[in-house]
Amino acid sequence: MTPSPHAYSAELAPPPGSGVLDEPAAQRGASGWRRWWWRYRSSPIALFGLAVVAVLVLAGLLAPWITAYPADAGSTTNFAATLLAPSGTHPFGTDDVGRDILTRVIFGARISLSIAFAVTICAAAIGVAIGGIAAYYGRWAQWILMGLTDSFLALPILVMAIAIAAILGHGTANLVGALILVWWPGYARLTEGLVLAEKQREYVEAARAMGVPSPRTLWRHVLPNIVAPIIIRMGQDIGYVILTAAGLGFVGLGVQPPTPEWGVMVSESRQFMLQAWWYSLFPGVAIAVAVLGFTLVGNGLQAAFNVHHSDASR
């Protein structure tokens, strides 16, 4: 199971008495972030992951300018050049309607990464709000909100995503909605545990005793103390979101053709398996590289934020 949330909060807790009163929050945060970056930097594998992610983000952002055939990202056709094997002019070959596969793979980065970032950020925001409110207010709020969370967790993520995407209808917007709906409960659970632990601390009691309103305590004082594990979780989730989105695209429930989504491309390539191995190969490699990059970053974040685990993952 996931490591106990207390492991993080023990390290991140402000020195006794300092949480509400003295040290400016910004300064405390800055020194902490610098320390974590220093620890992150010490792992070559984590740095490699970061480099992969940086390349993907740049490729996605600059896709229209760095690709040789930007028009091929859409539904253009060039029947004079169908299913050409990889060559100097088409390093990844061409597909069944003559589009450049390298161009489409690079544009795919743009699609997969935007979906993954949008889903992870929205899911974390919703989950943190629901988990935080449930844990902080307790009683019926906790009962209802965590019951809802449990219900969303009653199916494996992929099955839930398939069911919701199938019911809402196929397409990119519904895919993003479905993925947010399946990803927020994880953050709600995580946040609930973290906030329950923080609630026991003196600074929360002090804030309460001084008459700080609850929402403000939760937002200004509790949240900064639990943000590290949430960021680690986001780092680890992004790769998984990319994988799930590609899976849904592959079965036809996610992004729809002619959008150059990696999963969709693998699916389209299957009819041409006999003639064109490159058509299946490259979009899949792109998915694996993206997921690998984000997984390494996620692991690196975990190791950097969490001293207790740094020696187990050598």
Next chain:
Amino acid sequence: MLEFLARRITRLVFSLLGLTIILFALTRLTPVDPVRFALGPQATAAQVAAMRQQYGLDRPLVVQYLSYLGNALHGDLGLTLQGQRSVSADLANYLPNTLELVFAALILGFVAGLPLGIIAAVRPRGAVDAVVQLISTLGVAIPSFWLGVILQLVFAVNLRWLPLAGVLEPSDTPPPAITHMVTLDALLTGHWATAAASLQHLILPAVVLSLQPLAMVAAMTRTSMLEVTRLEYVRVARAKGLPARHVVLRYVLRNAWLPIVSILGLNVGWLLGGTFLVETVFGWTGIGYYGINASMSFDFPAILGTTLVIGVVFALTNAVVDVLYGVIDPRIRQAA
């Protein structure tokens, strides 16, 4: 222990109930009209109205839900919109194939992952360790559906060693049904030719599906064995002069079991999800294949039925894993 179990089960029942409410509400709130979709573009308004009435879709939402739930408790999951077959009967036909595939993948994952993890932990930083690290990182990153396509390309299309897809060829006669799992039934009834044919069909999908459990089992075995190795009683055992094999298997592995079993629990969810993709690639007629087909045609009763069955299987396995914890570690039994 009993009280602990009772609490877990109540929670599971409530979350399953919640799940049905969420999905049921979604099917009624979505802009998609499954009836119109099932009848096709030529259907008249009267035909649509008649079908809506037949499926009870004209009744108030709460009434619809309660009658669905009541029927579901009696094992009746309604009729599919496409072809009007019984969803329960469909699922009963498709589920054994999925279970067979998932079991095969789980067994493969453990049989290959455990020794890899043990060897990696015995010689950290050795060659096997490097391989385990690589597999456990790649195993999570490589998309299963794509690996499936590539293996089909290599082993079925190019080398022609294994069949491309399906549970059996149409020319094969299925074995007499006992468990309804084809390979197992063929073995149990001594139909060796059928068993060989169905094993050949099983290999590729099972290997693809096993990659993730294999990666996780190997990584977890390695980590938790390394952690236990550092403990004092292991040093004592070594100092007493016990043979290395004995120390590893009896002292280290035994106490490293708990996290490894938790991997089993984590993987069941992943396997049940992954099987939707792998079954689609390999035309493996399990409930993943069924669920995806239902999803493509907006067959809401079939989708709801599929998710309900998966939810129950998921809940049951999680409960079993909790009990296994107690069996393996007496400390947990006593604490609960």
